[in-house]
Amino acid sequence: MPVPRHDADATVAAVGEHALIERIRARAGVLPDWVTLGIGDDAAVLEPERGTLDVVTSDSLVERVHFRRDWTLPAAIGHKALAVSLSDLAAMGAAPRASLLSLALPPDVPLAEFDGLLDGFLALAAKTGAPLVGGNITRSPGPLVVDVTAIGSVRRRRLLTRGGGRPGDELFLTGQIGGAAAGLALLEASRDRATFDALDTDCVHRYEWPDPRLRCGQIVARSRAASACMDLSDGLADAAGQLARASQTGVVVDAAAVPIHPGAAAWASRTGGEALPLALAGGEDYELLFAVSPRQRRKFLAAARAYRGLMLTSVGRLRREPGHWLSRMGQLEPLGSGFVHF
């Protein structure tokens, strides 16, 4: 079926549901051979991979809660909507296989904005091997809502969960944190991006274009050197607390060890605040937190070294004594609970 042409100034309501779906299908590209049926039937059909488990997760971004259409490029919204679900797959050690995109669209969204969102989604889908195979489009009388389901696979013995940690396990964190929270704070303070320096721009980039740690998750999963893993969607304090809770242990995070993004430090010093809360409670960094037993430490670091270009920092430890603590200058204080969505 030929794709109807429309002016980019047209709204999604003028184009209509069927033509929007055709437009998505035309752009979805060549599907890998494990996709038996992609967009266009009642449901998508995937060939399972022999000897693996299916891993599935849903996440949504809501306008005025998770993004602002007047601040952010449509492509970044599409990218991030997929990235946050892929980050969940990364935390299980899974490899992506497919994605579903469910859109609730205000009728006045310009077609160009719809296309931009789709471009951002599809570019990340292509790069990560998560082809768009289905979904849904409906009207929204309120905000734009982007709901994404990501489907992946992992070999049973490689599966990483939150609940496998043991007392004595060391906590390792990928990358640097606080940057995304600083990026959001920067955008809230000024939308004139021309005034941002290189560090500011990097923070905003981390906030808008998160890079899910898929390869790192898979490499560590393959090494079987980590006992537990979770991603940092709601900040380090939340992730450390949840991992400890699922593992039925206590946890101590070492304040001095937390790898704070230099842009977060710069933002904090400019505003007379502290950078640590941005790193602990600021969400959306989408780094991975691993628990590693002392016996597996060497193997873990060797595996992680094979994945160049991503720092790993020891930030704390699980322990038998209950409670979630922050160790700062020799004192223990409550760790707090990170970003809460209500």
Add this chain to the structure above:
Amino acid sequence: MPVPRHDADATVAAVGEHALIERIRARAGVLPDWVTLGIGDDAAVLEPERGTLDVVTSDSLVERVHFRRDWTLPAAIGHKALAVSLSDLAAMGAAPRASLLSLALPPDVPLAEFDGLLDGFLALAAKTGAPLVGGNITRSPGPLVVDVTAIGSVRRRRLLTRGGGRPGDELFLTGQIGGAAAGLALLEASRDRATFDALDTDCVHRYEWPDPRLRCGQIVARSRAASACMDLSDGLADAAGQLARASQTGVVVDAAAVPIHPGAAAWASRTGGEALPLALAGGEDYELLFAVSPRQRRKFLAAARAYRGLMLTSVGRLRREPGHWLSRMGQLEPLGSGFVHF
């Protein structure tokens, strides 16, 4: 972790995201053995069924587009949100295995309403073997949005698609149609349900509590007697047209044969209108439309007979000549395109 107690008058915002998730987990019930990990990790993990394909679909219900919170019981909203996705699985001949629930909640939704929605969802999930294994909760600054992903499986040779129809295939429809559209029209005309007679009440029930034709889809798929199938989410005209388009055939629907729900006929005669448009263009009946070749007709009817209690009606035929037509009193007129979401 103990489930915190809250007053049913509390709002979801007062309860908070983590407590809502715990509340869902506590109610999700015992998971079947193919669910390796349910609610509570970064993603859900399922054991694939040997020799089957994975079938996945997403659908969403948006407040003030698909339902009104002041008209409809929360349990019906939860039920229907899952039912529409399960109907897509039914149309592929698939058996459900799991479901994901993604909620965007206005902060002032009372906890009792949240619980009700969940009850409706979980009752259907339990009845159909689609246990809730994951999802997401976020705040909505606008309407309540319920997005559901359903996951099923089907043996490769049993998979039903829209695209397998051939010229000469007969079209068979389950059940009677137009009832859901009449139910919506009734609610729009009067919300005083005490004034509804038994037929009216049945129409409203069909609109609010659709029953996905899972068993029928699976029995027909097992018989391998149908060449194509699709569900009627957007009405018979839309389904017949889409099935013909995917099968690269034309189609003629026989107006006199369309099994119109008696409640739709009664509503039409009361309002001085015609019942046929309700049946053709009114969506949400969630019946199944099958294409069956003449050689398979007997086998199809024998398989369908094994599934008692659901009528099957021959409503038209695929044909080589292009176009989507309605045959009425010996004349062909354009079939039209059913319910459009914008």
